Amino acid sequence: MNYTIATLASHSCLQILKGAKDEGFATLAIASKDRALFYRRFNFIDKIIPVAEYKDIYKLNTELKKQKVIIIPHGSFVAYLGEDYDKKLKLPHYGNKKVLEWEGDRLKQTEWLNKAGLLTPKLISHPSLINQLVIVKFFGAKGGSGYFLAQSEKEFIIKIEKFKGEKYIIQEYMVGTPVYLQYFYSRINKQIELMGIDRRYETNIDGLSRIPGKFEKNIDFDPTFTVIGNFPLVIRESLLPEVYNMGERVVAVSNKIIPSKGLYGPFCLETIVTKNQKFYCIEISCRIVAGTNLFITGSPYTDLTYGEPMSTGRRIAREIKEAIRLNRLQEILD
Amino acid sequence: MNYTIATLASHSCLQILKGAKDEGFATLAIASKDRALFYRRFNFIDKIIPVAEYKDIYKLNTELKKQKVIIIPHGSFVAYLGEDYDKKLKLPHYGNKKVLEWEGDRLKQTEWLNKAGLLTPKLISHPSLINQLVIVKFFGAKGGSGYFLAQSEKEFIIKIEKFKGEKYIIQEYMVGTPVYLQYFYSRINKQIELMGIDRRYETNIDGLSRIPGKFEKNIDFDPTFTVIGNFPLVIRESLLPEVYNMGERVVAVSNKIIPSKGLYGPFCLETIVTKNQKFYCIEISCRIVAGTNLFITGSPYTDLTYGEPMSTGRRIAREIKEAIRLNRLQEILD
Amino acid sequence: MNYTIATLASHSCLQILKGAKDEGFATLAIASKDRALFYRRFNFIDKIIPVAEYKDIYKLNTELKKQKVIIIPHGSFVAYLGEDYDKKLKLPHYGNKKVLEWEGDRLKQTEWLNKAGLLTPKLISHPSLINQLVIVKFFGAKGGSGYFLAQSEKEFIIKIEKFKGEKYIIQEYMVGTPVYLQYFYSRINKQIELMGIDRRYETNIDGLSRIPGKFEKNIDFDPTFTVIGNFPLVIRESLLPEVYNMGERVVAVSNKIIPSKGLYGPFCLETIVTKNQKFYCIEISCRIVAGTNLFITGSPYTDLTYGEPMSTGRRIAREIKEAIRLNRLQEILD
Known part of the structure; x- marks a missing residue:
């Protein structure tokens, strides 16, 4: 297996490349120069290509193709490469690039989710x-x-x-508890898996909420919602059938609206659970989310189904390995 | 060992049956028809019996006895089978059914806890x-x-x-931080163990508390407290001796008020820790709680004492296995 | 290897001695009499010396020296032994005692952190x-x-x-989200490591913040901030380079202001991340912190770098073992 798993050095790069190494792949990080040194700390990264800016990846086409690189996109690709990276990136890419059009437009997101029977905020x-x-x-x-x-x-x-x-x-604004559902859908075995659940940690709202009302004066009480971390979480087992169903319905609808391959690989439904225990989906992320970084050796959910440590990053690598073995790699690349 | 560990398909069924399988038992889930499909995803469940409603378990007596079933009760048994399931269920049942009378009555709960020297809210x-x-x-x-x-x-x-x-x-209403203490008491070796600690995640209160005061108007600010999940937690080591003592005292008193077997197996003390670092016990659950679902491969506390992954579900199965080996199974069934 | 790793029975004693045992050391806990029984539950503790009060450790010098004891300090040493324990304790001690002078004075702490280029609250x-x-x-x-x-x-x-x-x-008062960064700096290999991240759980503030504003009346709304536990956390990968840099700068400055050995071993930067994603360091702890008790079998961060379970307690023991092997033990004792 002489493929190299590669990604941009940020977001969930460490998890992705650790997982790739655990599955036997060569690994490569494309890192901005100021970050290259940091990523050298991790010996599961075989090679680091320093770039002045992340968009320089477009200039590396020939070099990377020679190394049989497979690019794993993550939640910072749009931020670093631009909304049109799906058109510009000419390298084998795990995941359906066409999904980006639906993911990037919040109105189309809502349409998609509603078609799948998910509740969404008004x-x-x-x-x-x-x-x-x-x-x-x-x-x-x-x-x-x-x-x-x-x-x-x-x-x-x-x-x-x-x-x-x-x-x-x-x-x-939905009143309820945030619950972020991390899924993986395998195009190879046509199965949905729940990889883990988290709650995001947002600044400054999660700090503001620890200040009692009587001290509010003199403080800028307009909250911001910048995600800076994640807490691990499990939910009631009686909610899990609906969790799996939601994931399956979202994938099923994607096959109609984003033919021919639809959504596959890791994705996340960001939900609010209301007091009636209904899931309201506030966003969908169609790639690996940072909350999966909690589960480098597996979550309570993968612990139930895998007899070994299984992160979402490793799950991606295993899917690719399985596709190679079955001579079906082209089905999962775009 | 030709016993089958069985439970109702909900609450902590996955953990219980995963643990039973890890300990070498055959496993069985009794599932409502709409859930049966979901539970088929998990290959550690050997057999699923679909039922129209959970009370149909009472009709399965003969069939289940033939399979040498041992029923593991969990926190949804009363909800699904009724308060009187202790009288109606005629199958070997892990745990003392007589505890239900004290657990189900909040006044008797308080009496029990106070007899054990635990602080409770007024x-x-x-x-x-x-x-x-x-x-x-x-x-x-x-x-x-x-x-x-x-x-x-x-x-x-x-x-x-x-x-x-x-x-x-x-x-x-106790002002302080919620801390849920998950215990296991072995009737076989007469030891109390701390299996893990969690904080419950409740809708909508844990969402309401993230809304700054100035935005409260127009919002229904009456909180609800429906548990939809759990966060993992550790507490100060200096509090642990009292944690173990509380567990032991609760068991000791149970032997007097609920003779002859008292409380054994998994239970949970739901506490509020006040600013003076005192535990106020707000409830006791006398069976496996959903918060244990966090710790499929063990908690920081079981990691200290077991050299292997140990969930509460697996601990139950191991207790039964040990009882069988010692020819003492009848001591822990009811 | 006939050394014995010893510490006071509190705080992170269980983690420290479990880690020491895993690395092959003999282990010893000095326990107040009321706690000795509790610590006997853990079979990785070879020996427990009960004392009337913790300061009696000073009387045990000869006995402990005979056992080739290495003392591992933790966050309760000052509370139990007094601020001047660095002068009174005449036993081999892992970590630079001179750091205590800078750690114990909040003004000098701030000076140190600012010299290292860290932001601190006004x-x-x-x-x-x-x-x-x-x-x-x-x-x-x-x-x-x-x-x-x-x-x-x-x-x-x-x-x-x-x-x-x-x-x-x-x-x-910094408005933002609390993030506690657990580091380990090895004097042997001159490397900084991130051992884990947590958020502290404080009573009663973390309970108060779950009470909606309209119920505030009749409640004593002055919060207290007594730490009673910890939640595990991961942060955005894009913040990690700065996290490592901060740790390195703090160590680098310590070599100048606290010659000749500076800060080494486990330490913690307690930070608030503001809405602009800046770390404000509110405190530094120059020894193992209780938040590391979350990660008995490793954190998401040690899972990336170690192929085995690695707690901070175990990391300390491994450092000592490595120093012994290299005949450099004196470099890390004080």
């Missing part, structure tokens, strides 16, 4: 219709950066000011 | 005496469902309306 | 200058006990009353 079509607590989210996954709360059109207008020209949605 | 004997923040809890473990807060008799009367006829207690 | 030099939310902290690590919030000089004066004569600092 969308407010115009600021003048804001008559409850809403959260405003911008297009493109940026780890929650920039999201803001508003309760009125007036408040919205003031706060949107600094985001001139950006696309956004106005979403009903 | 009980308010009549709504007219409410002069502080209280939490109202109903009899029977329902995962926190229905619990509500009140600060006055008037508020109580409005909120109790929809629970007509249900038994409840009015408990002082 | 210090308010006099109560009359309080014009924002501040947190008042006392000298000496006491697990957050006694810390209080204030918003004005008046409030400060009332609250400081009961701490007459204690040294304190007035620190700007």
Whole structure:
């Protein structure tokens, strides 16, 4: 097996390359120069290519092809390479690039999720219709950066000011507990797997909420929602059948709206569980999410099904290995 | 060893049957028809019997006895089979059924805990005496469902309306941090073990608390306390001696008030740790709790004492195996 | 290898001695009489010496030296032995005792951290200058006990009353998410390692924050910050290079200000991550912290770099073993 698993040095690179090494692949990280030194600490990374900026990966086509590289995308690809990386990247890429069009547009996301029978928060079509607590989210996954709360059109207008020209949605703020469901869908064996569950840790909201009301004065109490980490979590077993069903329905619909391959590999449904124990899906991420970094040697869910440590990164590598063995690699590359 | 470990397909069934399989038992899940398909995903479950409703287990007596089934009860047994399942279930059952009478009655629970020297929140004997923040809890473990807060008799009367006829207690709301202590007491070796610690994740309170005060208006701010998941936790080592002592005292008292076998197997003390580092026990669960689902390959506490992955489910199976080996199985069945 | 690893029976003793046993050392706990029984539960502790009070360790010099004891200090040493234990303890001690002088003085801590280029919260030099939310902290690590919030000089004066004569600092209250970074610096191989990350669980603040604003009345809403436990956490991979850099800079500066050996072994940077994703270091602990008790079989970070379970306690023992093998033990003892 002389393929090399490669990715950009950020986000979940360590997990991905550790998993690839555990499955017997050569590993490669493309790292910005200031980060290359950091990534050299990890001996499961066989090779590091330092670049001035991540977009230089486009210039490395010939070199990387010679090394039989398979690129594993993660949640920072759009941020580092731009929304159109699906068109520009000419290397074997694990995962369906066409999914990006649906993932990157929050309205199409909602359409997809609703077609799959998932509940989603109400969308407010115009600021003048804001008559409850809403959260405003911008297009493109940026780890929650920039999201803001508003309760009125007036408040919205003031706060949107600094985001001139950006696309956004106005979403009903769902009251309930955040639950992030990490899935893996195998195109090889047509099975959905639950890889783990986490709750995101967001600054500064998760700090603000530890300040009692009486101390609020003098403090800028407008929360931000920048994700800086993750907590591991398990949920009630009685909710798991619905969790698996949701994952399967999202994949099934993807095969219709994003033919011919649909969504496969790792993805995440970001949900709020309301007091009636209903899942409201607030976002979908169609690639490996950072919350999987919790489970380098497996989560309570993979511990049930695998007799060995199994991270999402390793699961990807195993899928590729299996596809190679079955001579079906082209089915899972794009 | 031709026994079969069986349980109802919910709550901690996966953990229980995974542990049983790891210890060499045959495994069986009794599943409602809509869930049977889900449980087929797990290859450590040897057999699934689909039923129209869980109470159909009573009709399976002859069939299950032939398979030498040992039933492991969990936190959903009362919800699925009724409060009187201890009388109706005629199959070998791990754990003392007589404990249910004390567990199911919140006043007797408090009596038991106090006899064992545990601190418990003050009980308010009549709504007219409410002069502080209280939490109202109903009899029977329902995962926190229905619990509500009140600060006055008037508020109580409005909120109790929809629970007509249900038994409840009015408990002082303890200010402090929730800590759920998962124990195992072995009747075979007379030892108490700490299997793990968690904090419950409750909807919608754990979502409400992330909304800054200034956004509260327009939001229904009456919290609900439905448990939908669990976070793993460790506590100060200096608190552990008291943790073990509390567990031992609860078991010791159970031998007096629930003769002759008392409480054994897995149980949980649900506590609030106050600012003076005192444990106030708000509930006791006398069977495996869902928080143990965090620790499929062991918790930081079992990692200290076992040289191998040890979940509470597996611990139960090992206890049964040991009892069989010593020809003492009848001592731990009821 | 006939050395014995020993520590006081509290804090992270179980982890330290479990790790020492896993690395092949004899193990010894010095336990107060009321705790000795508890520690006997753990069979990786070869010997327990019961003492009336922990300071009796000073009387055991001859006995312990005969057993070739190496003392591993932890976060309760100052609390149990006094601030001057560095002078009184005449036994081989892992870690630089001179660090204590800088660690124990919050002003010198800040100086050290700032020299290393770390951001720290603003210090308010006099109560009359309080014009924002501040947190008042006392000298000496006491697990957050006694810390209080204030918003004005008046409030400060009332609250400081009961701490007459204690040294304190007035620190700007940083709004952001707490992130506790557990490091290990090896003097043998000159490498910094990230051993794990946690968030502390503090009573009663982490309980108070679960009470909606409208129920605040009648409740004593002045939070306390006593650490009673820890949650495991991972952070964004893009923050890790800075995490390693901060650790390295803190060690580098320590070699200048605390010659000749500087800081080595386990330490912890307690940080707040602000909404701009900046780390503000609120404290440094120059020994093993209790948050490492989460990771008895390793954290997501040690899982990346070690092919085996690696706690901080075990890492210490391995360092000592390696030093013995290289005949460099004296370099890491003090």
